[in-house]
Amino acid sequence: MHKASGGFGGLRVNSRLLIPVPYPDPADDYTLLVGDFFNKGHKSLKKILDSGRNLGRCDGVHLNGKVAKGDGKDEPLFTMEAGKTYKYRICNVGLKTAINVRFQDHQMKLVEMEGSHTMQNEYKSLDVHVGQCFAVLVKADQDDPEDYHVVASTTFTRRQVTATGIIRYKNGKGPASSELPPPPVGWAWSLNQFRTFRWNLTASAARPNPQGSYKYGAINITRTIKLANTAGEVDGKLRYALNGVSHDNEFKTPLKLAEYFNIAKKEFEYDTIPDNPPEKTETIQVKPIVLNITHRHFVEIIFENHETAIQSYHLSGYSFFAVAIETGTWSPEKRKNYNLLDAVSRHTIQVFPKSWAAILLTFDNCGMWNIRSEVWDRFYLGQQLHVSVLSPNLSTKDEYNIPEDAQLCGYVIGLPKPKPYT
DSSP states (O other), X not given: OGGGGTOOOXXXXXOOTTSOOSSOOOSOXXXXXXXXXXXXXXXXXXXXHHTTOOOOSOSEEEETTBXXXXXXXXXXXXXXOTTOEEEEEEEEOOSSOEEEEEETTBOEEEEEETTEEBOOOEESEEEEOTTOEEEEEEEOOOSSOOEEEEEEEEESSSSOOEEEEEEEETTOOSOOOSOOOOOOOSHHHHHHHHHHOOBOTTSBOSSSXXXXXXXXXXXXXXXXXXXXXXXXXXXXXXXXEXXXXXXXXXXXXOHHHHHHTTOGGGTOOBOOSOSSOOSOOSSOEESOOEEEOOTTOEEEEEEEEOSSSOEEEEETXXXXXXXXXXXXXXXXXXXXXXXXXXXXXXXXXXXXXXXXEEEEEEOOSOEEEEEEESSHHHHHTTOEEEXXXXXXXXXXXXXXXXXXXXXXXXXXXXXXXXXOOO
16 A cells, blocks of 8 residues: 555666667656545555445545646746657556546647557547556647646546646746646547557567567457456455455465465465356355466456446556457457457556456466456455466476575475476
8 A cells, every 4th residue: 555655656668779669769758657646644545445445536636746736836847848849658656546637738649558659649638547658749839838737637536636737848938827728528538539549560669570560360369258347245344356256365375476386275276256257246255366377378358347437457467459448248249349450559458337348468478467456445355366377388488487585485484395497
């Protein structure tokens, strides 16, 4: 829960010099971390969750941990010079609330999203859901510049909360206008915005070959996993679940450690939830959720949201292709609506109320990986699971051995180390 008290920051990853970037170098590179905040301290918030309640509505919104007072004395978050273009890396680091970001009197050109180059469309505002990151180019194109606001406001909430920060032009004249750009109305707008996001097929990413050289749409699906989120009570306390099971995080031995030492059965069972949610969930079970997925299998995961609250999911250790988000209930016939050409490769995806989202990926990264709700009270109270991908050959080409100085705990203390991978 340290995240609630400012335990977050930006980690900036630049392309290697030999890899071409599909836009000119910006005049400067800025990080903009937006999110909700709560007036209660992190210990008080933890007590609320431990008592079986959710966190409720946020008390405010911040931009890089600050909120402009609007009294003309605010120090600028960022400085721009007329005629130059600047890169802003925007991330939602909040606990549970989607944020809409917009720049007063300036357009944003989207260029990157969670490690992928995108088609460079221009936007007046962007919905940034919890855990998501975007990179945009903003041109300082005002002829008679003054101060301007960068605006962050909550979305998908009954009560909208707005915060601003100051962007100052060098040699600008006068304070920022109090007339803020309005937020978009309705979540259909947000759904349509998602559909405009496209992978840049000709740009290079981590390697010199173009992103589009990976033809994910031509790969046969080997397994489909549908995950439906629900809420309910267990022993009088609130729990959140996936396919009728709420993940139990109270174990003596970290799951990967137990698996590595071949004592997994002491902590968990594999495939504790079915690949399809039960038609009716009478009671929520609480136990560790670990799905066993075969190395290099190409898997389809459907996130189905029957609730009225928006969801945001993150998969550790991987990027996936976000091929569809639609309203209603998923069925195999919906695959005809998938984007199998240029869906963006990313690691976090939102699921709108009463809607579903589909992702495709190859599980080629061995390890124990977390699929979790980025909505922090849901994550804390069980809306998460782990995916185990084992090296079939026990090879260091797939996964490293445990470090010699790794701390041991739980059931593995005193056990001999397993035969090392080769």
